[in-house]
Amino acid sequence: PRGRVTALRGATVSLRDDPFQAPSAACLEHYDDALIVIEDGRITAFGAYATTRRALPAGVEPRRFENALITPGFVDAHVHYPQTQIIGAFGSDLLGWLERYTFPTELLFADRAHAEQVAALFLRALFAAGTTTAAVYGTVHAHSADAFFAEAERFGARMIAGKVMMDRNAPEGLLDTAERGYEESRALIERWHGRGRLGYAVTPRFAPACSDAQLDAAGALLAENPGVRLQTHLAESAAEVAWVKELFPARADYLDVYAHHGLAGPRSLFGHAIHLDEDAFARCHACDAALVHCPGSNLFLGSGLFRLFDAVDPRRPVRVGLGSDVGAGTSLSPFRSMGDACKVSAVVGRRLAAAQAFHLATLGGARALGVEDRIGRIAVGYEADLCVLDLAATPLLAFRARWCDSVEELLFALMTLADDRLVRATYVAGEAVFDRDG
Ligand code: GUN
Ligand code: ZN
Structure with missing residues (x-):
């Protein structure tokens, strides 16, 4: 029938x-x-x-x-649902903004009911903006991921999400440990990955918030769970890049920190990737990692200007999606992100065609997430x-x-x-x- x-x-x-x-x-x-x-x-x-x-x-x-x-x-390839309530919070640069707004806000997600409320509101706001698939960060609390997945499942939406892993350089209440991060993520993968249209993304916040042991744990999760993705931040601001150099003196550069721990491969989604040189782009191509351009966020925090046309250079193209990065980004609208991408490209000297911006927000995003055979067209x-x-x-x-x-x-x-x-x-x-x- x-x-x-x-x-x-x-x-x-x-x-x-x-x-x-x-x-x-x-x-x-x-x-x-x-x-x-x-x-x-x-x-x-x-x-x-x-x-x-x-x-x-x-x-x-x-x-x-x-x-x-x-x-x-539309596909929003990088967004933080717990930061819905601090969109447009006026601040300084990335690291100051994290301290002043982001961490205090994410502490509120210790309360499961709060997480459920925000997840429900956020998902409706995504739909109202025309976005049907997103790669979503929770907070360190495992139930923040449960709350989002449960809400997405009610609508049958194709979503990727994960609980944040972070074990240093943040308030005590937002820290897990390498072991707890591993165990909680593993339990979430068992519960949600591949259930209906849901997929799990192992989510170490970024190198400065993760010890070597925790990055190893993230690498183990990725290796042990075929189909599970990895999402994190890479080379977003100059101060952050300098900090990573201090924290990981043995690594060649920021990307090498992730590569060293088995986190750079075809299932990786690296947000921002602004301060990368040609060699790093070439390594992204070689390992087939995807990047997420978040122009609205980069302009709001003054993080820098992503060199999109270098990333997608046909001689060694890197897959690129488009992200709102709410709450550092100021709008969930894919059209706002596309418009911001056009302006950022214009400033760095390359005109982004309408079809190219549209690609980033649809088929390109689907390719970045590895679901281009199902959505994006x-x-x-x-x-x-x-x-x-x-x-x-x-x-x-x-x-x-x-x-x-x-x-x-x-x-x-x-x-x-x-x-x-x-x-x-x-x-x-x-x-x-x-x-x-x-
Ligand atoms: N780097 C580490 N955490 C974050 C975050 O929550 N937002 C942004 N934009 N960058 C980050
Ligand atoms: Zn982000």
């Missing part, structure tokens, strides 16, 4: 391939009037309405979106995680959209003018999890 069939009709945009490696026009797939047929959470037919309507079973009436643009659900066989944008969300946007004569121009305009009114509906596995009109 067939499962539940639903369908959406409207304009669509999606990527077939990577516009950093091939011309944008060859990568973008755009329809003015498309039909997406969904069965049991997967896309079973997709294409121009006129031809695809034949695939529509009798009695299924598509939900039609006028003056809209349907995109894949609108295509037959893909999971039906979708975002519907309202092109008349504001009078200004409606006016501007009329003056766009290509989908690339429209995407650019959206990156500039988007705010949280832009998203009209968000679908996870074919079900609306956010619906402004519903």
Whole structure:
């Protein structure tokens, strides 16, 4: 018997391939009037309405979106859900901001009920922003990860998350030990990894907060659990890089600290990666580690400017996703992150094309997370995680959209003018999890 069939009709945009490696026009797939047929959470037919309507079973009436643009659900490849409550907290640089705002806030997550409340609010805010998959940091408390996974499971969302491991250079109440970090992470992997669409990420906070023993424990977790990912921070600010040099004098550089402990490989997601030289990019390529560009956060904290085009250099490309890095980042909107990425690239002297920014937030993010065969595109066989944008969300946007004569121009305009009114509906596995009109 067939499962539940639903369908959406409207304009669509999606990527077939990577516009950093091939011309944008060859990568973008755009329809003015498309039909997406969904069965049991997967896309079973997709294409121009006129031809695809034949695939529509009798009695299924598509939900039609006028003056809209349907995109894949967005991927936020680096975000801290416990920091939702300190978005935009005015501070100094990274290390000062961690001391002054982040650590005191994360201490509150010792209370499980607090973690549950924030997880529920955060996930709804992600959906309202159009994001359907994220790589999420908890706090050091194991139940912070439980709270997030439980909430994500209620919606059937594809999410990666982990409990933070940290055993030094932070307040006592936020420290675990190498052993406890290992045991709690192992128990969480058993409970959540591979359950439905959930995946676990071993999450050592960053080298300065982890002893050698703890980094070894993280390496063991990664080695012992196929499919589990690793997420951490790498070379975000100059002061942090100098500190790592002091703490790990025997290592060649920051990336080498992680490599030495077995943490640099195809399942690794390194946030920021601003202060890396050519040799480090080449090693990321060689070990197939992925980087996460977090432009909003980097501008807010003044951490520096990521050299995106060096990272993705076709001679030795490194996979790159896009992250909000909330709460150092100031917005959960993927359009804000894309817009910030365009501005950062412009300042470092390379123009980011609309299709390239869009790639970072969709298919590129999916590749960074190793799930590009399931999400990040609108295509037959893909999971039906979708975002519907309202092109008349504001009078200004409606006016501007009329003056766009290509989908690339429209995407650019959206990156500039988007705010949280832009998203009209968000679908996870074919079900609306956010619906402004519903
Ligand atoms: N480095 C270590 N911890 C953090 C964090 O919570 N946010 C950011 N932006 N950088 C970090
Ligand atoms: Zn971060």
